Amino acid sequence: MAKAILSAALAGLRGRLDGMVFRLRAGQTVVAPRPQRTSRAGTPAQLAVRARFSRAAAFGRSVAADPALRALYAPGPGAEGNSYLAALTDALRAPVIDAVETAAFRGAIGDPIVIRAHDDHAVTAVSVAVKDAAGMTLEQGPASAADGAWRYEATRSVSAGSTVTVEATAMDRPGNATTLAQTVTV
Numbered sequence: 001m002a003k004a005i006l007s008a009a010l011a012g013l014r015g016r017l018d019g020m021v022f023r024l025r026a027g028q029t030v031v032a033p034r035p036q037r038t039s040r041a042g043t044p045a046q047l048a049v050r051a052r053f054s055r056a057a058a059f060g061r062s063v064a065a066d067p068a069l070r071a072l073y074a075p076g077p078g079a080e081g082n083s084y085l086a087a088l089t090d091a092l093r094a095p096v097i098d099a100v101e102t103a104a105f106r107g108a109i110g111d112p113i114v115i116r117a118h119d120d121h122a123v124t125a126v127s128v129a130v131k132d133a134a135g136m137t138l139e140q141g142p143a144s145a146a147d148g149a150w151r152y153e154a155t156r157s158v159s160a161g162s163t164v165t166v167e168a169t170a171m172d173r174p175g176n177a178t179t180l181a182q183t184v185t186v
Contacts, residue, residue: 056088072122102166164184
């Protein structure tokens with residue numbers, strides 16, 4: 001991809017011209033060869049990537065059309081890009097759960113489980129499920145955001161010596177979800 005230095009008459013040129021595509025990026029005109037279309041349907045993996053990108057692009061368009069969402073995805077001072085691009089990127093990246101902290105969870109009602117998660121824009125919700133050794137859900141519910149982390153307080157007691165799995169699921173605004181499970185003996 002080449003950057004074009006154009007005369008003042010052609011500055012800001014965008015579109016296709018004789019096999020070349022002219023785009024305006026960060027105030028500069030960028031020239032690239034016109035993409036080649038193929039008649040092949042693609043492999044299942046390629047089709048999955050196309051579908052994922054189509055969903056991300058649809059989310060980006062919905063953000064660009066909604067002033068409230070557009071403000072949430074506006075680039076910061078000195079940052080390049082636009083709200084559509086930021087939303088598309090967010091839709092392509094799921095949140096990350098850094099830790100499920102169960103040190104204070106002893107199986108009693110009110111015991112805390114702390115989840116540390118991040119996303120390139122925002123983690124909008126975290127839910128927690130506590131399951132027994134057979135995989136049956138003992139309790140589940142939303143965690144509350146507090147001090148840069150998410151906190152869930154147990155609503156049921158678990159017998160001492162029991163082994164349970166704590167599953168935390170983090171969601172972001174586009175609806176991506178990431179789950180991390182940790183096995184604990186209480």
